[in-house]
Amino acid sequence: MAIRFTKMHGLGNDFMVIEARHGDPLPDTSTWRKLSDRHTGVGFDQALVVLPPHQSYSVASYKIFNADGGEVEQCGNGARCVAEWLRLSARLSDQAVQMGFSLDSPGGRIEVRFGEPGMVSVSMGTPHFLTEGNTTLSVANRDVTFTEVSMGNPHIVLRVDEVDVAPVATLGALLESHPRFPSRTNVGFLQVIDRAHARLRIFERGVGETLACGTGACAAMAVGRRSGWFGDDVDVRLPGGSLQISWRGENSVLWMTGPAAVAYRGQVDFLRGA
Numbered sequence: 001m002a003i004r005f006t007k008m009h010g011l012g013n014d015f016m017v018i019e020a021r022h023g024d025p026l027p028d029t030s031t032w033r034k035l036s037d038r039h040t041g042v043g044f045d046q047a048l049v050v051l052p053p054h055q056s057y058s059v060a061s062y063k064i065f066n067a068d069g070g071e072v073e074q075c076g077n078g079a080r081c082v083a084e085w086l087r088l089s090a091r092l093s094d095q096a097v098q099m100g101f102s103l104d105s106p107g108g109r110i111e112v113r114f115g116e117p118g119m120v121s122v123s124m125g126t127p128h129f130l131t132e133g134n135t136t137l138s139v140a141n142r143d144v145t146f147t148e149v150s151m152g153n154p155h156i157v158l159r160v161d162e163v164d165v166a167p168v169a170t171l172g173a174l175l176e177s178h179p180r181f182p183s184r185t186n187v188g189f190l191q192v193i194d195r196a197h198a199r200l201r202i203f204e205r206g207v208g209e210t211l212a213c214g215t216g217a218c219a220a221m222a223v224g225r226r227s228g229w230f231g232d233d234v235d236v237r238l239p240g241g242s243l244q245i246s247w248r249g250e251n252s253v254l255w256m257t258g259p260a261a262v263a264y265r266g267q268v269d270f271l272r273g274a
Contacts, residue, residue: 001025005042006085007263010077012211012240014263016044017085020051029069035268036067042268045207048078050085054104059096060086061104066206074107074152076214076243076256080120083112084260107152121257124151124215127222127247139174146175147223151254154185154205155219159229163191163199172203186213190220195231198224200238211240218254221245 006017016035020026026049027035035041049063062082064075082103086092092101100113111123130148135156137144146156156175160166166189175187184205191199200220202213217236224230225247233246247254 002267002269004265004267006265007042007044008048008081008085008261009263010080010212010214010240010258010260011238011243013046013077013213014044015078015081016042016047017081018047018049019089020049022051026063027065032065032069033067036069042266045204045210046072046075046078048075048082048085050082055102055109058102058104058109059092062106064106066204068206070206072106072153072206074105074124074215076122076124076151076216076218077212077258077260078214079103079105079110079112079122079124080214080256080258080260083114083120083122084118084262087114088262105152115257118259118261119257120260121255122214124218124254124256126251126253127151127219129222129226130154135180137175137178137180139171139178144171144175147227148185149219149222151215151218151222153215154181154183155188155216156181156185157188157190157220157223160189160191163189163201166191166201168201168203168209172209176203176205186216186219188213188216188220190224192224192229195229196234198230198234198236200236202238212238212243212258214243214256214258217243217245218247218256221247222254225249 047065103110113121128150146158172187187203189201202216243258
């Protein structure tokens with residue numbers, strides 16, 4: 001079976017975007033893994049499958065698959081890329097482009113607004129803190145303290161002094177698959193610069209370290225603002241570039257702004273389970 005795709009990225013967090021209808025056959029877990037391989041496949045952090053909307057107020061829905069083939073709940077950079085894909089594919093009315101529109105994400109409704117060319121703002125919902133305070137675990141003979149928060153998908157955020165030397169690959173992998181997290185978790189290493197600036201590296205669940213993670217940046221903002229480290233607006237610098245995150249605090253919706261870009265378009269043949 002041949003599928004046409006668009007390769008997109010948000011700050012280097014890259015995606016294979018395809019369009020389907022409800023009920024269409026999709027690659028199975030093994031095939032997603034093969035397609036995600038950067039040497040023998042298309043290569044991506046996540047695959048995004050754009051589908052017709054579930055709700056009358058939305059223009060489209062979509063599914064998200066990690067590089068390991070697992071289906072997940074949310075992806076902030078992916079939401080921006082889906083929105084930009086819809087715009088570039090002429091699937092949006094002029095009113096939607098100018099005034100904004102809604103998407104059905106696996107994690108819930110997302111509002112979208114376009115800014116300057118290539119820049120997209122998306123509402124990421126209200127952060128849900130999974131514990132009242134910090135949690136400390138003993139991992140690899142060291143105590144690790146973090147805050148658990150959901151942005152529609154699970155995150156933990158660790159504050160570090162220097163993100164450049166943080167043990168993202170090793171400690172991130174151990175925490176991602178720790179028994180405390182039966183569905184695994186995303187792990188953020190946060191360096192606070194000042195009340196309006198931060199640096200962040202993310203070990204993504206089912207992927208590993210990525211150049212950027214939108215929900216990870218949102219989780220970092222939520223933890224930082226709740227802890228008194230940040231104001232209402234923060235520039236979060238990731239290895240791939242910066243995201244602007246705005247949150248007015250408890251019970252308000254968090255917004256993320258950043259780029260979405262097309263790398264190339266192509267076609268690939270796949271056999272389910274091959």
